Amino acid sequence: MQPPATLSAALALIAQAPDLWPGFHPQRTPLMTFDGTHTWLHQLTGPPLDPLAGPDWTAHPDGWGWPGRWPDLNANTALPLGNGQWAAGVLLPSLGEPDARTLAATLIHEAFHVYQHATPSVAWEVSELDALTYPACTPVLHARAEETRCLRRALHEPDWITPARQGLFWRGQRHALLSDAQRTFETRMETREGLATYVETRFLQQFPALAAAAAPGLGPRRWAYVSGAALAHLLDRHDPQRRWPQAVLTGQPLAGLLLERTGPPLPSANA
Structure with missing residues (x-):
């Protein structure tokens, strides 16, 4: 079980992203995606914790995989993982058949909402x-x-x-x-x-x-x-x-x- 090639390519682009906003680091933001059959979790600090922990989460070289759509991933949005961390969530089917650059940009958009959650501001x-x-x-x-x-x-x-x-x-x-x-x-x-x-x-x-x-x-x-x-x-x-x-x-x-x-x-x- 491996992530889709487009997702892996998008993650590589995010890793090379320039400075986009002071204090915003999409390279360090947990990213959760659903490809239509599996949920993928990347850039998480440590292994999945409760309530993410369970026998169905499988480690792969770059992160974690889970069979099916993770129940809390219902839209392209920032979502809490239940372990004190937030993730940028993206439903790949909602994007049609995106290229890696488009997918990376969408993940960066949602990752910015994770940054906003961690940076209280009236803005x-x-x-x-x-x-x-x-x-x-x-x-x-x-x-x-x-x-x-x-x-x-x-x-x-x-x-x-x-x-x-x-x-x-x-x-x-x-x-x-x-x-x-x-x-x-x-x-x-x-x-x-x-x-x-x-x-x-x-x-x-x-x-x-x-x-x-x-x-x-x-x-x-x-x-x-x-x-x-x-x-x-x-x-x-x-x-x-x-x-x-x-x-x-x-x-x-x-x-x-x-x-x-x-x-x-x-x-x-x-x-």
Whole structure:
């Protein structure tokens, strides 16, 4: 019984991953995967402990294997192992037939949530219930589409500060229509899920996929994955020494940090 070749190749890529975030080490994070028939556990400190311990866990050269899907592994997420450790969990069938690089990036995304669990910060605290009242009216969705268009331009054009300021303008237009709780939901989701997407795309050496036409249909939670990642990549562009992550841990929103670096919002031609 051996792990799938794609998983082994993904683990080798993770072992060589560059510095993606201060204090985040995916190479040392326990990784649990289910390949459709077996559960695999890698990078665990020591052998599986209660309640993981049992005769069904079998050691292999790089970790542990278990027949079937481990009952607590129900989604791609961070999950407690019951022995004081947390693991990044990924269901391989949910990814279709990923190549090793895509699988490694997905594992890194979930490993960042393990890091977040071990690094208490207001930045990760978000009330999912506040998404239920998030407005889906035309002005909000239009402003989201325009902000998305501006963020994409900022990521892909050499003169990035002007479109970044225009994106911040559209964010201000949209936030004026939201409640305090809804604005907090969005900014906290950008630091929780958006930064997990940021380290994932940083590993892939690519930017998050931003499409203005698709943005209104993503919903506030899903859109925060890509908007948060985009804001983080823009902060990298302004601050290549990457000192801004420390400010994030104090609870400062990504867009607020970008505003400090680019200057005030700038109305665009579509305003």
